[in-house]
Structure formats: C-alpha cells, structure tokens
Amino acid sequence: MTLGKKENESSAPANDIVLRLLIVDDDLDNLALMRQVFENEPVEVFVTGDTSEGLDLFRTKRPQIVTLALLMPQMGGMEMMANILAIDPGVDVILITRHYSTDAAVEAIKKGAYDYLTKPISVARFRETLRELLSHAQLRQHSQELEGEMIDAFQFEGMIGRSPLMLDLFRKINRVARHFRTILLIGETGTGKELAAKALHRLGPRPTSPFITANCSAWAESLLETELFGCVKGAFTGATQDRKGVFEYANGGTLFLDEIGDMPVSSQSKLLRVLQNQEIQRVGSPIVHKVDVRVIAASSRDLHVMVAENKFRQDLYYRLSMMEIQVPRLADRREDLPLLERYMVHSFAVQSNKQIRGLTRRAQAVLSRYSWPGNVRELENVIGHGCIMAEGGIIDIHNLPEYLRILQHSATVDAGEKEIVSLMEMTQRYTREVVDRIHNKAQAAHLLGISRTKLYRLLSKKQIGESDKIG
Template structure:
C-alpha cells in the first residue's frame, strides 16, 4: 500500500517537481496551492505525511501547522523554508513540525526525511490502534478476588511493578495471566507508554520473527513496505510475550539477544535498532522441565526467570467464585439489556462446587451463557451450562432446556469433548489436536470460543 504525501506550495513549478520526485519514489502525491486547501485535504484525505511551505499568502505554513496540531492531528508535517536555521524554523519544531528542509532541496535528503516521517506515522497509527483495543477490553482489565492466594499475588505485583525487571507469569490456561501483566504495566513508571501483547501460539513460526522484530520492504514475498515489529512499537513501554513456551529454538536465540543487548535487526535489514522495553512473559507450560529436556533454551529461561509469579487456578480460590460470577453477570446483563440481580442459592452452589478446569475464562463463558438463557431476574440452575450442572469433566448427555437451539446443544457437547481430551493429555495442545484430528490453530480457536483459554 502506497503512502499518501500532501505537497503544499504556492509555486506551481515547485509542486510539480516535488510530485514527480515523490511519485518516482513510490508515493501517492496530493497537491495544494495554499493553506486553506491544505487544511481541507489534511482533514478529508488523511495523508501519511505533509510537505508544507512556510511562506504562503493568506494562511502561512506556521499557521496551518498550529491549526492542525490544535485540532489533534498527529500527521507528520515537514516544513519547507528558504531561510535556513532561523527563529522561524525553531518555532516550527516547537509548534509540532516533524522536521524542516531548506530550499533549494537536496533530493536525497528530502526523500529520506519523507520516508522517516511516513514510518513514524505507521508507528503512531499502530500504537493508537493497539491502545484503542486495550481501552475496549479495559472493562475486563481488573484482577478480582479477595482470597489469600490473590492477596499474595497483589503484593507481589506491588513489589515488582516499578522495578525494571523481567517477570515470568505462570499459570493454567484461563487463570488471568494477561491481567497480571496489565496490572504490572499499569502500576509501573511506564504506565503512559505502550503496552503491547503478542500471542506466540497463534502466529505461524515463519511469520513470528517478522511480528516481533519487523521487516524491510522486499524481505519476503508480500513484504511491500517496511513494517515495524512489536518490540519497536513497544519502545519505552512494556511487551507481553504470551504463550512463550510455543516459540521455536531459532526465534528463542534472537529473543535472547534482545533481552541481553536491547537491540535487533528487522527481517531483511542490516540496521541495528536499539529499544528500551520491559519484557513480561507468560506460559501455562513448565519451562524449567522444557529447558532440561532441550525444548527451551536454558539461557533464555534463566533470563526470563528473574521474577516468577504464579496465578492460582480457580479451584484453589473458590471463595472468589461468587465475587467473579456476580461481576460477570452484571457485565453481561448490561450488554444484553437484561435486569438480572444475581444467582439463586442453588445456582451459586453449582458454580462453587465445580472444578473449573478452564478457570476464570470458563466461568466468564458460563456466566455469559446463563445471562442469555435466563428468563427470570435471577440465574437459576437450569440456566447454568450442562457440564457445570453435571459437576463432571466427562462428556455428559445434555438435557434439553426450553429455548435451547440445536446449535447451542451441539456446541456444548463439542466443548465437553475438547475439555475431556485436553485433560486426558494434561492440557498439551499438540497431543489434543492430534487426538481430535484437527490442527493446533483450529483447536486454539475452539478453546478461545468456548472460554477454555
């Protein structure tokens, strides 16, 4: 996808010359001959970068820059001036210009400046999208629980949050490892910087390196432009490497270098990029055992294992189940526009006696289903999923409940089968996928759909 560059100059010859040069360099070029037209095109066309002349009639470049910044736009603006380093140029940078270049132009310098500006805007856009995604999920961003195990976890988070150390977060699937990582970031001095998460299990091995470290244009088929990686986007912030036990040994070696040297190269590139990133890692695997057996690099394990936190499974903090269940019911009642006040005692007893192999994620899924199915102002036992009613992890014949569709019944059976095979294989996804005759990515998608991760 070509980047869009807006050229603003009151001299037609300058506009045309810059248009030809930029198009030859692979950019899509828009033109404006005055400040008023520039403001309109910035608002409507959303360019990736702007080349803006300072000296123009009516509205000069500095005024355009000031208006754009006051309206909240972050588009990189490169000012063009024939007056060298003057008070005007200094004022331009202070007002929010990305850079300025001096007429007559050095074409190589101009193209390099535009390229850097476009790359910076890519970073700004992607980080903004990640922050928006995080904001949308913030309703589920709180760790909930008053049990002694959770109180101990809160204290550990408080002790390490503002210490710039790597933290390895352990726990079964669905316990809330990602929420622990978010709590660490939110309570650190990096709280106003990016918090970027990457699930290593969902990205094919041949693409994971590019996701982590970025790639240069032409690095592989389909790489039509430079792309920053997650480490670059997380600079001065925090990155969560979820499911870190799934990455290959070759990628582990490159990750070790980032931990040791705080630097890397993009795929297909030679430029060394230095970053200041706090690394958090999460896994439901026994990394110590994997390291002993050769499935995980020992040196990387020791680098990650500076501080270890273990998130307790839900069955080991049953006193938190009512608090969590009522929180989820309140959340889903609002989403589905229902007036549900809570659970009947019999329904709550079912929740508290169940083992919850899928942990908090499974409880959340069960509460969502209960809210959808409820016809009264309280959740009744019949609103609870079949597996929880049966109080077992085997595959039970579901009892039809009025209002249930065939699709819902089949989905419940499928979930029970997956859960049973996961438990039989000690939650090993590769073995489970093989036993079920599906690939790991399909299994992961099903587990996510049914609240098992």
C-alpha cells in the same frame, strides 16, 4: 416544559431517585390526562408534541420512561422508539394508540416496548404501570450501589479476588511493577495473565506508554520474527515494504509476549539477545536499533519441564525466571467464586441493561463443584450464558450450559459400594460414568479437565479388575 414536578416528598428517603418521564404526543387531550395522572406522583414530567424536540429532551433529560403516540405526523412512534432504544436500551417505552391492533402490539413488544396501551387510557392501569416501573428503577439503583461497594473492596487493577493466593498476587504485582525489566507470568489459560500484565504496566513508571501484545503461538516460525523485529523490503518473498515489529511499536513501554513456550527455539536465541542488549535488527537488515522495552512473557506451559526436554532454551528461561510470578488456577481459589460470580453478573447486567440479581443457591452449588479447567475465562462464558438465558432476574441451574447441569447430582456420586479400588480403576470408572451420562466425549473431557486423547486412553483401557481376575 415541565409539569407536575414533585421532588423528595417528606416521607421519601433522601437518596430516592427521581423518576423522569417523557411524553411525546400531539394529542392535547391526552396531555391533559397525563397531568392528572401524575398529580400526586414523585415524577418529573416532560411533554412535547414534536418528535425531534422529543429526541432532544430525551438526550438531555435522560428520562427512565417514555410514552409515545403510535401515529404522529413527523415520525411514527415505532421509529422513535427505535431511535430511543439505540441511545439507551434500558429505557421503558410505552406506546399509546387510538386503535388497538394485535399485530402492532406484538410488533411493539418484540421491538422492545414495555407496554402498549389503547386510548382512552385507563388512569388506574397507567398509574399501576408507573408505580411498577418506579420500584424497578429504585431497586436497580439500590442493588447496583451495594454490589459496587462490595466489589470495589476486593478489586485490584481490574482483577477481582479475596483469596490468600490472589491477595498475595496483588502484593507481588505492587512490589515489582516499578522495578522489573522482564517478568515471567506462569498460569493456566484463562487465569488472568494478561490482566496481571496490564496491571504491571499501569503500576510501572510509564503507565501512559504503549502496552503491546504479541501471541507467540499465532505465527509460523518465519513470520514470528518479522512480527517481533520487523523486516525490510525484499527480506523475503512477500516483504514488499519496510515493516516495524512489535518491539519497535512497544518502544518506551511494555511488550506482552503471550505463550512464550510456543516460540521456536531458533527465535528464542534472538529474543534473548534483545533482552540482554536492548537492540533489535529487522529481518533482512544489518542495521541495529536501540529499543527501550520492558518485556512480560507469559506461558500456560511449564517452561521448567520444557527446558528439561530441550524444547526451551535454558539461558532464556533463566533470564526470564529471575522474576517469575505464578497466577493461580481458579480451582485453587474457589473461595473467590461467589465474588467473581457477583462481579460478572453485575457487569453483564449493566452491559446488557437486563435486571439480573444473581444466581440461585442451587446454581452456585453447581459452579462450586466444577473443576474450571478454563479458569476465569470459562466462568465468564458460563455467567454470560446464564445472564442471556435467565428469566425473572435470576440465574438458575437450567440456565447454565448443559455440561454443567449434570453436576447437579454429582455430590452423590459414590466410589462404588465401599469397596477399596485403586485410584486408576476409580478414575476409569468415573470417566466411563461421566461419558455415559453426558453422551459427548469432548464435553466429558472438558468437564474432567483432561485432554480428549487422555479420555480415549482411559476408556480404551481394560478394566484393571478384569485383567487381574484372568491373570
């Protein structure tokens, strides 16, 4: 049953959203009152006295607001609210009761109710609540549209970026995707190598074929080969049955070999053979299988240096590096930060149905000063943390993780009364200062973008100035 429907009053902009309201109450007096409340409001109203019909209406009409009587014969309002919020946690539910109880009100709000009203309902208050909700809903819709347009313009296969380095990466991916058989992606952890690999796969000739990921650092040497090539029953203790490896699973498609620098040298020669002949042998089997697999290898370590140190086979490196793509560090493309921040806030807001507009300028300034050793993945974690902690729809400095909050004042860190000191000494001083300020060496190392070992080394060194004086 639909009543009080008023669409697009002449003064309202054409793209204004229609607010839909569902009322579930077995009290007819109350329904009559509602009719009066909505007489002059641009709201589409659905009413029912039956809870299961109410749930059906909810599913089909998708109202943004639901009012429920707390006590109904078939299903209590609290239970019905739980059902509704499980379908769509963004809905505003108002519970209505005849007998006010603080406990019930607190419980309702805790469980996600927007408001809790007692009969007889004050029409003025209800209308006010409704207007509030309407303007929220419109604001949300509006800002999501704007953000959406903005982000779409700088999106490439799920990767966000507008910096010259990223635009260059997008162009490269576009150029090589149709032609590669093997590609090497080099970049620090969290820079988006896996995203780039997926983009290469999707833009390649067989986008619907399998894309399989294997992480070379996740397996012990003996297990890695079984993981890659499969094994036959009895090949080793524990091999109780024949098993396919990832090369077979990826047949016809793409295999993403992550952290290839961690692959033991002995397995590297076997991988090279596969790349050359497109043939694999399961561990323990003499039989050779033909496979047709494109391989994208990724590494956060510098393979060139590893070759020089005899930790990576030169022939495999040459084979892989014929098409090598660098994925830039976030610190080298800070101009992407505002866009990434907006994109992430937007996706968290949609995911969690929480209204978050963005970051305060102060919080943005803090993020722009940071070195981002964990790259985009770390930024994602920071924004996620901020969205959870944010109150009032905006992420401020105090919603950021503690290790970043100290950067609030770091613009004023000076190098010491204008004296000129060596870079090493300045490094040591600054390291000490950071450790003194945050009292946590692991966090300090993370913040400085160095390993803990290196931090300890810097802290344990005598001040260069001191030893010079003595000498």
